[in-house]
Amino acid sequence: MTTPTHFDTAARDWDQRPTSVQLAAVAPRLLAQLPLSPADQVLDFGAGTGLLATQIAPRVAQVTALDTSAAMLDVLQSKGHANITPLCGDIFAGLPGQYHAIVSCMALHHVADTGALMQAFADALHSGGRIALVDLYAEDGSFHGDNAAKGVQHFGFEPKALQALAEQAGLRDIAFTEILRLHQRNGRDYPLFLMTGRKP
Secondary structure (H helix, E strand, C coil), X not given: CCCHHHHHHHHHHHHHCHHHHHHCCHHHHHHCCCCCXXXXXXXXXXXXXXXXXXXXXXXXCEEEEEECCHHHHHHHHCCCCCCEEEEECCHHHCXXXXXXXXXXXXXXXXXXXXXXXXXXXXXXXXXXXXXXXEEEECCXXXXXXXXXXXXXXXXXXCHHHHHHHHHHCCCEEEEEEEEEEEECCCCCEEEEEEEEEECC
């Protein structure tokens, strides 16, 4: 999925990166569009150091923070949220349960088979469960720069193509809104989408 060496090496200072600081704005905007209940179980896919998980945890019963980088999850665990369960592994190896919501921020572009990922999300949701996924609109590959070293599999996404994959997986009511524009060191701004949907 990702290149563990890059993320493991970067984990300690991850939250201080300019991109991470900007991404802090995502959680409140995502939560404004994701109905959650105190009894909910939520999966944060590609949770990293907990940008989303730590904001969602106070609103729900449990957050499972899935990531392939143990070092990133160690940083998350050090933040001391009792109802966040770190899970180091690959989503395609199976999940411990089902969820009322699946969230993700800037992880989709690290997964080669997006269709299989959408199917894994659909399979992991309870009936009526929701997705709220944040990633890059299609870009020219300049966002990361060193794409291979950072495990980049896609230069963002075209909403129509992503919607088709989600619908093939059985998800419905797919919608896209621009949630943030990230300013990169190359001087350019890159728009991010929030993709929402539900499992019937």
